[in-house]
Structure formats: structure tokens, C-alpha cells
Amino acid sequence: MDAILLQILNGLDKGSAYALIALGLTLIFGTLGVVNFAHGALFMIGAFCAVTLQRILNLSFESVDESQTDFLGNPLKVKTPYVEAWFGPEAGAVIIDWSVPLAVLFAIPIMLFVGYAMERGLIKFFYKRPHADQILVTFGLAIVLQEVIKYFFGANPIQTPPPEALRGSLDLGVMVGFDPNAIIYPIWRLVYFVFATVIIGGVFAFLQFTTFGMVVRAGMADRETVGLLGINIDRRFTIMFGIAAAVAGLAGVMYGPLNPPNYHMGMDFLVLSFVVVVVGGMGSLPGAVLAGFLLGILESFASTTWATTTIPGINQIIIYLVAIIILLTRPRGLMGRKGVMED
Amino acid sequence: MGILEVKDVGKRFGGLQALSNVNLSVKENSVHAIIGPNGAGKSTLLNCLVGKLIPDSGSVMFDGQSVLGRAPFEINQMGISRVFQTPEIFGDLTVMENMLIPIFAMRDGAFRMHAYETVANEREVIEQAEQMLEEMNMADKRHMHSAALSRGDKRRLEIGMCLSQKPRLLLLDEPTAGMARADTNNTIDLLKQISEERDITIAIIEHDMHVVFSLANRITVLAQGTPLVEDDPQNIRGNPKVREAYLGESA
Amino acid sequence: MLGLDKKDTTLLIIVALLTLLAPFLLNPFPSDSAMAQFNAGYPDLMQRFVIFGIFAVGFNILFGLTGYLSFGHAAFLGIGSYSAVWMFKLFSYNVIPAIALSVIMAGLFSLLIGFISLRRSGIYFSILTLAFAQMSFALAYSVLSNPKFNLTNGETGLQVYADDPQMFHRDGLPDLPHLFGLSMRSTYTLDMGAWSFDFNAGYYLCAVIMMIVFYLAIRIFRSPFGMMLRAVKSNQQRMNYTGLNSRPYTLAAFVISGMYAGLAGGLMAAMDPLAGAERMQWTASGEVVLMTILGGTGTLIGPVLGAGFIKYFENIFSKINDSVLHGWFAFLPDGMEDFVVAVLHPFVGKGWHLTLGILFMLVVIFLPGGLVEGGTRLRNWFRGKRSGADDKPSGKTEPAE
Numbered sequence: 001m002d003a004i005l006l007q008i009l010n011g012l013d014k015g016s017a018y019a020l021i022a023l024g025l026t027l028i029f030g031t032l033g034v035v036n037f038a039h040g041a042l043f044m045i046g047a048f049c050a051v052t053l054q055r056i057l058n059l060s061f062e063s064v065d066e067s068q069t070d071f072l073g074n075p076l077k078v079k080t081p082y083v084e085a086w087f088g089p090e091a092g093a094v095i096i097d098w099s100v101p102l103a104v105l106f107a108i109p110i111m112l113f114v115g116y117a118m119e120r121g122l123i124k125f126f127y128k129r130p131h132a133d134q135i136l137v138t139f140g141l142a143i144v145l146q147e148v149i150k151y152f153f154g155a156n157p158i159q160t161p162p163p164e165a166l167r168g169s170l171d172l173g174v175m176v177g178f179d180p181n182a183i184i185y186p187i188w189r190l191v192y193f194v195f196a197t198v199i200i201g202g203v204f205a206f207l208q209f210t211t212f213g214m215v216v217r218a219g220m221a222d223r224e225t226v227g228l229l230g231i232n233i234d235r236r237f238t239i240m241f242g243i244a245a246a247v248a249g250l251a252g253v254m255y256g257p258l259n260p261p262n263y264h265m266g267m268d269f270l271v272l273s274f275v276v277v278v279v280g281g282m283g284s285l286p287g288a289v290l291a292g293f294l295l296g297i298l299e300s301f302a303s304t305t306w307a308t309t310t311i312p313g314i315n316q317i318i319i320y321l322v323a324i325i326i327l328l329t330r331p332r333g334l335m336g337r338k339g340v341m342e343d
Numbered sequence: 344m345g346i347l348e349v350k351d352v353g354k355r356f357g358g359l360q361a362l363s364n365v366n367l368s369v370k371e372n373s374v375h376a377i378i379g380p381n382g383a384g385k386s387t388l389l390n391c392l393v394g395k396l397i398p399d400s401g402s403v404m405f406d407g408q409s410v411l412g413r414a415p416f417e418i419n420q421m422g423i424s425r426v427f428q429t430p431e432i433f434g435d436l437t438v439m440e441n442m443l444i445p446i447f448a449m450r451d452g453a454f455r456m457h458a459y460e461t462v463a464n465e466r467e468v469i470e471q472a473e474q475m476l477e478e479m480n481m482a483d484k485r486h487m488h489s490a491a492l493s494r495g496d497k498r499r500l501e502i503g504m505c506l507s508q509k510p511r512l513l514l515l516d517e518p519t520a521g522m523a524r525a526d527t528n529n530t531i532d533l534l535k536q537i538s539e540e541r542d543i544t545i546a547i548i549e550h551d552m553h554v555v556f557s558l559a560n561r562i563t564v565l566a567q568g569t570p571l572v573e574d575d576p577q578n579i580r581g582n583p584k585v586r587e588a589y590l591g592e593s594a
Numbered sequence: 595m596l597g598l599d600k601k602d603t604t605l606l607i608i609v610a611l612l613t614l615l616a617p618f619l620l621n622p623f624p625s626d627s628a629m630a631q632f633n634a635g636y637p638d639l640m641q642r643f644v645i646f647g648i649f650a651v652g653f654n655i656l657f658g659l660t661g662y663l664s665f666g667h668a669a670f671l672g673i674g675s676y677s678a679v680w681m682f683k684l685f686s687y688n689v690i691p692a693i694a695l696s697v698i699m700a701g702l703f704s705l706l707i708g709f710i711s712l713r714r715s716g717i718y719f720s721i722l723t724l725a726f727a728q729m730s731f732a733l734a735y736s737v738l739s740n741p742k743f744n745l746t747n748g749e750t751g752l753q754v755y756a757d758d759p760q761m762f763h764r765d766g767l768p769d770l771p772h773l774f775g776l777s778m779r780s781t782y783t784l785d786m787g788a789w790s791f792d793f794n795a796g797y798y799l800c801a802v803i804m805m806i807v808f809y810l811a812i813r814i815f816r817s818p819f820g821m822m823l824r825a826v827k828s829n830q831q832r833m834n835y836t837g838l839n840s841r842p843y844t845l846a847a848f849v850i851s852g853m854y855a856g857l858a859g860g861l862m863a864a865m866d867p868l869a870g871a872e873r874m875q876w877t878a879s880g881e882v883v884l885m886t887i888l889g890g891t892g893t894l895i896g897p898v899l900g901a902g903f904i905k906y907f908e909n910i911f912s913k914i915n916d917s918v919l920h921g922w923f924a925f926l927p928d929g930m931e932d933f934v935v936a937v938l939h940p941f942v943g944k945g946w947h948l949t950l951g952i953l954f955m956l957v958v959i960f961l962p963g964g965l966v967e968g969g970t971r972l973r974n975w976f977r978g979k980r981s982g983a984d985d986k987p988s989g990k991t992e993p994a995e
Contacts, residue, residue, distance in 0.1 A: 035717050125959070131717045132663040136887060137958040139880055143951030151940050151948070271728050271876060274721045282718070313737030320729035327722065328710060393835065419837035431835070435828040436821065444825050445836045447818065454842035456819050508837065 002173055002182040007301045009172070013189040013258055015296020016196030017043075020251035021273040022280060022288035023203060024244035030220040030283045031240045034123055035131055037138040040270025041145040042114065042245045046252025047261035048149055049110055050103035050160045057083055057096045098163045100257055107253045108246055115245025119238050142266065150263040160256035162188045188257050195254050199247060200289055206243075207285070216240055220283065275323045281336025291334055295319050346371040346544050347392070347512060352401035354387055354568075361387045362398065362568045369512070369561075374538050374545045376555045379565035380589055385548045388565070389516055392546075393425050394418045405512065420452045424505035426515045430497035432504065434490035438481060441489050441500055442472040442507060449508045471507065479503035495526035502533065506541070513537075515547040519554050531557050556580070564588065602812050605894060609808055613801040616640055617791045624788030628921075631913065634906055637781055637794035641865045643902045644800040645858045650885040650897030651804075651811050652854020656847050657883070658892035659820060661827035663720045665879050666707070666727030670700040670852040672734060672874030674859025676745075679752045679869045686762035687754075687771050687867070689778065689799070693860040700856020701849055708848035712841055715830070727876050734871040751870035771864045773799060778865055796865045803861065807854060812894055814850070823847050855882075884950070888957050890966030899965050904950070911949055914942040 021043055028036050060079040068076040084092030095102065122141065126134045161167070166187045173183030207213035215236055252261070259265070276295055280287030301307065302318040326333065345368035354362040362384045369375045379385055390396040392403055394415040403410050410418050419425075433441050446468050447455075476482045479499045484492065489500060498518060505513055518534070519527040531554055538545050538558075549555045555562065555576075562579045564571040566588040572579065579585055598606065612619065621635030634640070653667055674696035681692035711722040739748030746752055754760070768777040778796035814820050825833055826840045833840045863869055872878070881904070889900025919935040919942065926934060941949045961968050 035720075122955075122959075130661075132657075132661070132720075133958055133962065135663065135665075135717070135720060136883065137955055139883075140951050140954030140958060143880075143947060143954065147945065147948035147951060148940075151945065267877070271724055275725050278718065278721050278725075311737075312740040312742070313732065316732035316736055317729050320725045320732070323725055324710060324722070324729075327714070327718075331714065414839070415834040416837050416839050419835055425835050427831075427835075431829055431832040433825045433828040433832060435824055440821055440825075443818070444822065444833075444838070447822075448837040452837040452839065454839065454846075456846065457817065504832075504836070 002178040005173075005178075006183050006185075007304060008297050009183065009185055009189070010303075011297030011300030012193045012293070013296070014299060015293035016193050017251055017255055017269065017292075018273055018276045018296050019289045019292025020196055020199060021248055021269055022276040022292045023200060023285060024248040025273055025277050026280070026283060026285050026288040027203075027240055027244040027247075029277070030285070031216055031237045032119075032123065032127065034126060035134050035138070036123070037135055037270065038118070038142040038145060039138075039244075039248055040266030040268070040273065041142040042111065042248040042266070043252040043255075043269055044149065044261065044263065044266030045114060045145065046107055046111060046249030047160075047256050047265060048153060048252075049107035049249065050100050050253045050256045051153060051158050051261055053103040053106045054096075054099040054160055057081065057099050057102075061085070100160055100162055100253065103253045104250055107249050111246040111249030112242040114249070115242035116238060118245065119241040123241065124238075142270070146263050146266060153263065155263060157260035157262040159260050162191070162257040166191055192254050192258060196251070199250060203243070203247065204285070212236060212239075272319060275319055279323050279326050279333055281333030284333070284335040287333055287335030295322065298322060345369045346406055347546065348402075348404040349388075349392070350402045350404075352388070352391060352398045352403065354384075354391060354396065354398045360568055362391070364569055365401070365565075366570060367563055367573070369544060369546050371544055372538075372542065373561050374534075374547065374559050375561045375563070376559035377546065377548045377563045377565055378550070378552075378555055379571075381550075382567075383565040384568040385565055386516065387568075389425075389514060389548055392418075392514060393423060416452060419448075419508075419510075422511035424508055424510035424513050426498075426501055426505055426513065426518055428516045428518075428520050430494070430501040432489050432497055432501050434488075436489060437485065438476065438487050438489050438492070438500060439472060439485040441504060442475055442485075443468060445504045445508045446471050446475075475503050475507045478506075494522060495529060498522070498526070498530060499533065502537070506537065506543075510543065512544045512546065515545065515549075517548055517550055519549070519551055527551070527554065530554075534558055596809065598809075598812060598816070602816065602894075606805075606809060606812060609895070609898065610805050613644060613804060614798075616643070616797070616801070617793055621789065621791055625790045626788065631918075632910060634909065635792060637779075637792055637797050638865075639905065639909055640794070640797045641800050641861075642905050644797065644804045645861045645865070646882070646885060646901035646905055647898040648800075648804050648807055648861070649855055649858035649882050650889065650901040651808060651894075652851040652858070653882045654851075654886050654891065654893075654897040655811060655814060655823075655854065656851035657886060658897075659815070659823035659827060660844050660847050662712070662715065662844060662848070663883070664711075664723040664848070664851075665720050665876055665883070666711075666723035666725075666730075667851065667855050667882055668876065668878035669707070669727040669730040669874050670704055670855035671859035671862070671878070672730065672869065672871065673703050674700045674856035675863040675869035675873060676734070676752055676859075677856070678860040678863035679754065679867055682754050682760070682771065682863070682867050683752075683758040684761065686760055687767065687769070688762070689771050689773055689864040692771070692864060693803075693857065696856045696860025696863070697853050698856075700859065701853045704849045704852025704856075705845070708845050708852065712844050712848060724876055724879075727874060727879055731871055731874040731876070734874055746869075746871065748871070751868050753868045771796075771867055800861050800865070803857070807857065808894075808898070815894060819843070819846070884954050884957075886964075887962075888953070888964050890964030891962075893964070893966045896964050896966045903965065908946055908950070911942050911946040912944070916943075 021039060024042070025036060025039050028034055028039070058081050060081045062077050062079055065076045065078045070076045081092060081096060083095050086092070087095065118141070122137065126137060169184045169186045170190065171180060171183065172185045174180050207217055219237065272295075276291045277288055279295065280289070280291030298318055299315060303315040307314050347367070347369040349365055349367035352362055352365040353360070365384075365388060367377075377385055377388065387396065391398045392410065394410060394413050394417070397411060405418075405421055405423060408421065410421065410423075413421075433444065473482065476485055479502070481496065481500060481503070484496065489497065492500065502518075515534075519530050522530065534545065534547075535558060537543065545558075547555075547558065559576055561573070562576055563573040564579065564585050571584055571588055572582055574582070596603070617635050617640065619635075620640060621633045623629035623633050625633070634643075649667075649671060653664070657663055677696045677699040678689075678692035681695050685691060707723070707726045711719055711726065714722060734746045736748060738745040767775055771778045773795070776795050778799065779794070781792050781794040784791045784793065822838070822843050826843055830840055859873070862873075885900035885904050886897045887900070888903060889898065890896025916935060916939060919938055920931065923931045923934050939945070957964060963970075
């Protein structure tokens with residue numbers, strides 16, 4: 001029982017990331033009708049926003065401390081980050097320590113802008129082109145973005161540690177009555193899951209309760225009709241693209257502590273996220289979220305020692321296998337609507 | 344007993360009852376028009392006949408066989424050809440190639456790597472295509488890219504492609520929608536000629552009363568997903584129920 | 595000739611001449627000149643030109659004719675390579691049975707994958723093929739490589755070891771892939787003054803096979819079967835309402851293009867008896883898509899040009915480093931020189947992928963018809979210029995869409 005719960009929990013963080021990326025993909029696909037192969041790159045850019053902020057916060061100046069000497073007997077050179085100089089050593093240290101959560105604030109405007117620029121600068125011209133062209137041009141863009149990041153940040157993963165207070169693990173099992181040490185769960189995973197839930201909830205609430213969201217939902221259902229109402233749907237869709245980019249970016253920012261960002265993390269997640277979207281049902285937002293978590297949890301079960309000794313490597317292919325089975329038995333996906341992207 | 348028998352067909356989309364209790368009998372070699380105001384369910388009905396939609400209830404029999412549950416290509420092989428509202432042709436292919444494909448398909452529609460199989464076969468297929476192009480007055484355009492044809496020519500090509508298959512029932516979905524008056528009249532003449540010269544039944548969905556009354560010898564009026572009346576054209580003209588259905592819509 | 599019309603015969607002859615004379619054509623610079631680094635006439639690279647040409651020609655049969663965009667064709671290439679290496683390991687280094695098995699295995703796999711993927715079309719199809727390809731990659735990379743059952747030898751890659759059975763291997767035969775005793779590596783170097791040209795057995799095997807499969811592709815394009823495939827791309831709805839089930843046609847095209855990919859994979863292994871999983875990664879599938887599009891989708895010669903173009907530039911660009919750049923721009927004033935080198939630096943050497951991505955986008959955005967369309971436009975433009983202003987409209991054949 002506790003073992004099962006542990007695997008479910010272990011699947012939540014990856015599931016959260018899948019769900020967030022798939023949510024953005026679905027938003028873009030549902031509103032703009034565009035298949036965005038560069039969406040994984042947005043996730044990756046988000047993660048590198050955290051890296052960038054971390055580097056900015058660690059920008060230091062050098063000063064000479066006369067009271068200390070180094071091992072050669074010269075006066076010691078000390079590096080002091082500017083933030084520590086400005087806000088005092090303690091507050092500064094806290095700010096640096098909390099760079100990943102702070103990067104969320106830092107990333108929002110950047111991601112909105114990246115999304116906006118992408119839509120206005122490129123995607124806009126592809127609404128009327130075939131899906132194949134959309135796939136190809138965004139695929140090219142994904143390569144470009146990934147290579148640019150590689151150029152500036154190198155090919156190796158970069159550590160973005162969580163704040164001191166959120167490192168370590170919690171014994172969740174004890175809280176719900178299992179034996180001690182039965183379910184040890186890293187705090188940051190829990191943070192990531194809560195964060196993802198909040199964002200998903202926020203997006204749904206936004207679509208459900210605002211006029212803007214209503215128009216967008218109507219647009220997803222029937223773009224032409226809304227166009228006839230005289231609503232400037234295109235502008236709203238641009239904003240929607242920005243939001244989808246922000247969702248993917250934030251998913252990336254917070255994912256850093258779980259898996260150090262590298263330039264190809266976007267591509268790695270992209271293929272799986274597409275599978276998630278298809279399993280959930282093309283154009284269905286709840287489907288994307290549901291499938292994201294389900295597949296994340298499934299992957300975690302397949303990664304147990306028991307599963308991998310029975311069928312070696314099952315964890316690597318389980319998602320694809322399930323996706324293929326689902327598509328063959330329920331071609332529309334778990335929650336897909338009829339008539340969306342059918343042949 | 345008509346060649347096409349529709350019995351008690353109903354179709355629901357979510358909360359909308361698109362069709363209910365539709366009964367329709369199309370007599371062999373007649374021109375049967377289905378008219379009705381916008382949203383009356385004409386297109387839904389047509390889609391139920393060709394296999395694009397499956398009705399929730401009722402039956403659709405063509406020449407004594409049910410068409411329900413069959414894929415569009417199977418229904419076509421039973422002898423039903425469909426002309427679309429906007430001409431559906433192979434835009435990337437030449438006019439001649441457009442005409443060849445339905446003739447290949449007519450033999451049995453089976454998959455063949457080599458569609459001609461024998462040289463005699465090839466000659467026969469090409470001759471038939473040439474002949475149909477002659478009849479449609481398009482022989483001089485045979486090497487043109489069909490996407491470059493005028494709207495009226497595309498329509499003629501599509502009708503020719505359907506006829507080349509020698510269907511028993513030709514379904515037309517607003518064949519003159521969006522056409523200029525001259526093109527409309529040409530199409531009417533073409534269809535008249537087809538129904539007179541060929542052993543064929545035509546069912547036509549139409550909005551334009553001019554077209555309907557120039558062609559049809561039987562009319563079904565559909566309103567709110569259910570047939571209002573079915574009668575001869577002269578009786579439809581004066582029918583108060585029909586007037587109401589149309590006036591009610593425009594008011 | 596050979597059942598082709600005049601235009602296609604000319605095309606075939608041009609391709610034949612280009613491939614057969616490639617050792618000359620690709621080595622235009624004397625071997626000790628500064629430009630020698632632009633020579634591409636060495637066996638390894640020429641083999642890759644032709645092999646990827648085959649791959650792209652096959653891919654074009656699916657994508658160019660039916661419009662189904664597969665993002666998983668690299669899987670078939672990988673399967674071809676693995677099959678060939680297994681043939682080497684078990685039986686002998688003779689390339690003929692190895693290549694035959696590659697084609698057969700790739701055909702079987704593409705039948706299976708195509709049968710499932712083609713139940714959907716459009717973007718669903720692309721994603722399904724992508725999922726299959728990634729699954730194959732994972733299978734090859736880790737699942738099918740474990741102590742109990744090692745089919746792919748995982749990260750190291752499958753290769754021939756001394757203790758492999760090689761049942762039909764005899765002592766007189768080369769210890770490398772060979773064609774009835776003729777080693778694929780055997781090369782005759784012709785020195786003519788300052789020039790030197792390499793004639794490699796492996797390359798000529800690939801070249802001959804490419805001419806055969808290119809001829810087959812022409813026949814497919816011009817056949818009624820090809821016409822049916824173009825009809826699928828043009829209007830699937832009309833196809834269905836004409837009484838034709840499009841699926842067998844698309845499946846046949848999928849299997850044929852899968853077999854082309856398998857052939858390419860088999861040839862790759864025949865040139866260098868090694869098969870690795872990275873060959874199957876989806877970015878590798880993306881590369882063949884790019885070759886086809888860059889050359890000109892749906893045209894016969896396009897994919898061959900695209901494959902050659904990409905492989906050539908990959909080779910040249912990735913060899914350029916800062917010192918080469920400094921050498922080129924030495925004529926500039928120092929500050930200028932450093933600036934130019936700094937600007938170009940991200941695009942060359944390891945940055946070749948960046949150039950590739952940009953190229954990809956530019957082609958899709960501005961030149962959807964690829965190099966072939968570019969060539970046509972240029973020709974029309976020149977014609978328009980020569981014949982003067984009265985002829986202007988005919989010079990403008992850009993697609994309206």
C-alpha cells in the first residue's frame with residue numbers, strides 16, 4: 001500500500017511537468033490551430049531564466065580584506081555579490097538562496113514577451129499554411145533556440161539548487177499513519193506539484209470566469225463563429241500564446257532543482273508532451289492535464305526495480321506503448337471531442 | 344418502392360435534435376429535391392446518406408441494401424456518387440487525371456499497385472475519360488491543372504467525374520451555391536440533360552427555388568429536422584405550410 | 595528509354611553522370627591548395643551523399659506524393675543498419691545478403707508501424723510516427739541491450755567481434771564488408787598533376803544502387819499508382835467519395851519509403867560495419883525531412899540535391915574553426931577581422947546545427963518549394979530580364995498561396 005502511494009507520489013513531479021507543457025500545447029493548438037514543436041524550447045528557456053537570475057544575483061565585485069591573508073600571506077581578495085552589498089549580507093544571502101522561486105517572477109515577463117514575439121514574428125504567418133509547414137518551421141525554431149542557449153550556457157547541465165529551507169525530504173508516511181521511513185519524499189517535488197496545481201487551477205479559472213477566457217473558449221470551439229461576432233479574436237489569441245509560453249516557462253523554472261537544466265531538455269520533454277496531448281485528446285485541456293499526470297505516474301511505476309527487472313527498460317517505452325494502445329482503442333484520446341483534428 | 348428509402352431517421356448533436364423521424368422515398372429515375380430553410384437539417388441528412396454521419400435511429404436503404412455503418416467509399420461502390428457544395432476535385436492533378444481516377448475506381452475500387460494491369464485496359468480507361476471530357480465540353484482543357492479552372496468548370500468536372508462512374512443515384516449538395524446567374528443556368532441545363540439522357544436518379548439539396556423548380560419532379564420540404572411535406576412541384580408552390588416555414592424563417 | 599519519356603530519361607542520365615563522375619566533380623581544387631578543404635571527393639563523404647540521397651528519395655515517395663509527414667523514418671534506417679550488422683556477425687561480410695535483409699526487415703517494420711500510424715492522418719500521424727521512432731530508439735538504446743538478451747549492444751553500438759560465428763567467412767576474404775571479395779574500402783587513387791581523385795568500391799556500389807532506386811522512384815512517380823498517391827494528397831475526401839479506400843495506397847507508399855530507408859541503413863553498415871541507436875533518434879528523422887524540403891518536396895531530383903547540400907555543408911561547416919576563419923579574413927584590418935570572426939563563430943564548427951536550424955526556417959518560410967523552386971524562379975527571372983518588360987507576367991510564377 002505504502003509502496004504504491006510512494007510510486008504515485010514519485011510520478012507527480014514528472015506528471016506535473018508533462019501536464020503543464022501539454023496544457024500550453026493544447027491551448028496553442030486549440031486556439032490558434034498551430035502545432036508548436038518549439039514548445040519544449042519554451043520549457044527549456046524557462047529553466048534557463050532561473051540559471052540567468054542565479055548568475056545575475058551572484059554577480060560580485062572584488063574587494064581586498066586587509067584583516068585576512070591568503071596562504072601566500074597576501075591580503076585576501078573577497079568576492080561580495082552586489083545583492084549582499086546592497087541589502088546587507090544576511091538578506092542578500094537569502095535572496096541568492098531563493099533564486100529559483102524568485103526566478104518565477106523574473107521569468108513571467110520574459111516568457112510572455114518570448115511568446116508574444118514568437119507569435120507575432122513567426123507563427124502568425126503560418127495560420128493558413130498546412131500543419132506540416134507549421135511543424136517544420138517550429139521544429140527549425142526549436143533547433144535554433146536550443147543552439148543559441150547552448151552557445152551561451154554550454155552543453156553541460158547547470159545546477160540550480162532549491163532554497164536551503166526546501167531541500168531535504170519529508171516523511172510523508174508518518175503523517176498518514178504508515179511506518180516511519182516508508183514514504184520519504186523530497187520537499188521540492190511536493191513544492192513542484194503544488195506549484196503546478198496552482199498554475200493549472202489558475203489557467204482553468206482564468207478561462208472559466210473571465211470574459212477573455214469565455215471568448216477564448218468559444219474560439220476554441222468554433223473560431224469562425226466568434227470571428228463573425230466582430231470580436232478581435234486574433235489579438236486575444238496572441239495573448240493566449242503568451243500565456244501558454246509563460247506556463248511552459250514557469251514549468252521549466254521550477255523544474256531546474258529536480259533536474260539540472262541543459263540545452264536539450266526541451267526536446268526531451270517535447271516528444272513526450274505531444275504523446276500526452278494525443279493521449280489526453282487533441283484540443284481538450286482537462287484531457288491534457290489528466291493524461292500528463294497519468295503518464296507521469298505510469299512512468300514512475302515502470303521505473304520500480306520490480307518492473308525493470310521483469311522487463312528491462314520498460315520505463316523508457318511504457319508511455320509510448322500506452323499511447324499507441326490508447327490511440328488504437330480510443331482514437332480520440334481520453335477526453336477528445338469529436339471533430340477536433342479528425343481526418 | 345423507391346431506389347432510396349429513408350425510414351424514421353433521427354440524429355442528435357449534443358443538445359440539438361438535428362433530424363427526427365425523417366422519412367423519404369426517392370423514386371428511380373426521378374429528380375428529387377430536398378429543400379428547406381437554413382438549419383433544417385438538409386446537410387445532416389445528406390451526410391447520413393453517404394456514410395459521413397451515422398444516424399442514431401432509423402434506416403437508410405439503397406436498392407434494398409442498408410448503407411448504415413459502411414464507409415463512404417463502400418457506399419460509393421454501391422452506386423451513389425456525391426457532388427459537394429464547393430467542388431471537391433483533385434486540385435493538384437490535371438483535368439485528365441481527375442477523370443481517370445474515378446474510372447479506375449469504378450471497376451471495383453480495389454487497391455492495385457498497377458491500375459491499368461493490361462495495355463487493353465489502359466486504352467479503355469483513357470478512352471472513357473476522353474469521352475467524358477468531350478461530353479462535359481472540357482476536352483481542350485485536359486492538360487490544365489484543375490485548381491486553375493473556373494468555378495463553373497470545376498463544377499462540371501466534378502459532375503463529370505461522378506457520372507463517369509455510372510452511378511445509379513447522384514446526390515447534389517447545393518450545386519449552384521455561390522455561382523453567377525449564367526453559371527447557374529448552365530448547371531441547370533447540364534443536370535436536365537443528364538437526367539433526360541441517362542438512366543440515373545438525382546437527389547438534390549437546394550436553396551435556390553429557381554433551380555429547384557426548373558429541375559425537380561418531386562420535392563420534400565424539410566423544416567427543423569423533420570419533413571413537412573412531400574409533393575409534386577406545382578403543389579408545393581401553393582402550399583401554405585411551406586410558405587410559413589420559409590416566411591417564419593425570414594421574419 | 596526504359597519506359598521513361600524524354601524529360602525523365604534526361605534527368606536519369608544527368609543523375610547517372612553526376613554520381614559516376616562525382617570523384618572528379620567533387621574534387622575541383624588541387625589537393626595541396628588552400629581551397630582543398632572544400633573538396634568533397636573523398637570516399638567517406640561521397641558515400642554519405644549517395645546514401646542520404648537514397649534515404650531522402652524514399653522519404654519523398656511518402657511525403658512528397660501523399661503529404662503524410664513522417665517524423666520517424668530514421669527508425670527504419672536504424673533497423674536496416676542493425677539487420678546488416680547482424681548478417682555480418684552471423685554469416686559473412688558479403689554485403690549483398692546484408693543489404694537484402696536490411697530492406698526486408700525495414701519493410702516488415704514499416705508495414706507494422708504504418709498499419710497502425712496510418713489509421714490517423716495529419717498531425718496525429720506525425721506524432722504517432724514520432725512516438726514509434728522514439729520507442730524504437732529507446733528499445734535499441736537500452737531495452738534490447740541487456741545481459742539476457744543483447745540485440746543492439748546499447749550505447750557502444752552493434753559491431754562485429756572476432757568471436758562472432760561468421761559461418762561463411764573464408765580466409766581469403768577481406769575482414770571488412772566486401773562484394774564477393776571486393777572490399778568496400780578498396781580505393782584507387784588517380785593522381786593527375788596537382789589533383790588527386792579517389793575511386794572507391796563502396797562508393798560505386800552505393801552509386802549504382804542509387805541509380806537503380808532513383809529509376810524506380812521515377813517509375814513510381816509517373817505510374818497510375820503515383821497518380822493515386824498524389825490524389826490522396828490533393829483531396830482525400832474526394833478520394834473516399836470516389837469509391838477508393840486511400841489506406842492501402844498510403845500504406846504501400848509508407849512501406850516503400852520504409853524500404854528505401856532500410857536500404858540506406860544497410861548501405862551505411864556496409865560502408866562501415868557499425869550500427870548505433872543514435873541513428874534512430876527523432877532529430878535524425880527531422881534531418882531527412884529537411885533534406886527533402888530543402889531540395890524540393892514532390893520533385894524527383896530535389897531530395898537528392900537536398901541530401902547532398904546538407905551533407906556537404908555539415909561537413910564543411912563543422913570543420914571550420916576560428917583559426918580557419920582568421921585565415922580567411924586575414925586581409926581585413928585586425929579589429930575588423932576579430933569582429934567578423936566573432937560574428938561568424940557561433941554558426942560554424944560545433945555551431946553547424948544553429949546554421950541548420952536557421953536554414954530550415956528560412957526554407958520553410960520563403961522557399962517552400964526548396965532548391966528546385968529556387969532554381970525555377972531564378973531561371974524565370976533571367977528569362978524575364980532577357981526578353982524585356984513586355985514579358986514580365988510570365989516571369990512571375992510564385993505560388994499564390
